[in-house]
Amino acid sequence: MGADLGGSNLRVALLDAEHRVVCRWRCAVKELAVEGVREALHRGVRAVAGSEAIQGVGVGVPGLVEPSTGTVRVAPNLVGLSGVALGPDLERDLGVPVRVENDVNAIAVGEWARGAGRGARAVLVITLGTGVGGGLILDGSLYRGPDGSAGEVGHMPLYPQGPRCACGARGCLEMYASATAVVRAAQERGVPAEGGALSVACAARSGHRAAREVLARAGRALGVAAAGLVNLLNLERIVVGGGLAGAWDLLEPHARRELERRAFSAPLERFRWVPWQLGDDAGVVGASILARESLAP
């Protein structure tokens, strides 16, 4: 079973032995305390399990996680979760083994194993949503780093003297390429953005010039960041997910142009941009794969 605890939704899914989703469940978790999250997870697991015998649950959470202990070290968007030994707590609640992992790492594993990253050995999965998240597959496995904090691509300094980011630094990629940044830039230019980033995409598709420029700017920012990363990591693919993935066709030409101007030809030969394939299922699929891996005898 896989679960994906986002900033606003909890998704739980039952998966078969090939990690295909058999049954889905979802509920809003905004402003829930830890007990509420645990209770919701319990409810979701019971709802999708039905009479199936569950072998284990993988849970993706938006924060820094120690997978060996299942402890959440920091979770900026779910404040009550910081410091909580979520793995052991959930194992008591659910009566089955639980693996806790960072949510974007889970998405990355899902897309790499079953989606747009399949067959590649060096993949960055980048999610363009409220923020910009990332997960790295290197040499054919999830790269976590010594503290499990690797993959944080949203706060690469893109324009070091740029506007101040919520993280305290200046000009982070997230300030240009998140759905939030697109909406903010659209509003500043009088583009209708009440429906979020995808309504900006909608305006762009119907020819709204400022809307097109807002998305082009996000695309260029991704292309500049990608150039550094393709050179550094010899990436084969960047899989673009999250809310803005639905506008990827509008961002891609600009991302591609910046990348091709800036990266070396040797790694570029092999490189491809691809939108995610599993969409909102990526997290639960990846969490389930990670659970299977770490719980295998």
Add this chain to the structure above:
Amino acid sequence: MGADLGGSNLRVALLDAEHRVVCRWRCAVKELAVEGVREALHRGVRAVAGSEAIQGVGVGVPGLVEPSTGTVRVAPNLVGLSGVALGPDLERDLGVPVRVENDVNAIAVGEWARGAGRGARAVLVITLGTGVGGGLILDGSLYRGPDGSAGEVGHMPLYPQGPRCACGARGCLEMYASATAVVRAAQERGVPAEGGALSVACAARSGHRAAREVLARAGRALGVAAAGLVNLLNLERIVVGGGLAGAWDLLEPHARRELERRAFSAPLERFRWVPWQLGDDAGVVGASILARESLAP
């Protein structure tokens, strides 16, 4: 045996079973054609071998290498070397197994195994010389990427609208933090730089204000780049080598300040900047270790 083919020097060394240098040899290779390089290597190997029985030779070359075949794909600073099957050629010349690897990858392995990176599992070794080179140790081994081109940190876009770099892109890290960039910036500000980047350091140490500012700018550039990389890769160490390493004490405070302003606290807790320890021996030590690894039965 290890060899390090730089843009201007070829170094060859005999090493004992613990990869300590027993004997060194060096000659200038500037503007040599491939035959000249092969001949020089042959001479160097005979010179340091004496009557010892050589088990194999590792060779670091400044370019993109396919270690499986020993072919040099691209070598911008040793033009005649591009496309040459250097490994097989040298095996014929020398009569022993030869492993060819990118020069900065060899330096990275040397510093990680026997120098300033010892004991860490996620290390970037960065060389500040004519250009800025890099080699990555991730999860405790050399990360090469699918084409062997990984580690190229010198052309990360640092100021995307900055001055044009020789690579065709704009504002690459190399434009700010290489020894060449320091000398150029010093000359523009009337700082004596005839003796190269270390004479700028000398002027800075004797209180020359513009010289201090030139080195501070290089340090800040490194700090900004490092922030993105520490967040992304959860690096434990950056080992600073190359000609500018001798001025690291002058760069470090500025690099550290930018990094601490910009990177997340979780990976920062573990992170350390360190100057290289093996210096000009790093390449031959690493090449010898890589040769031993790939030639082991």
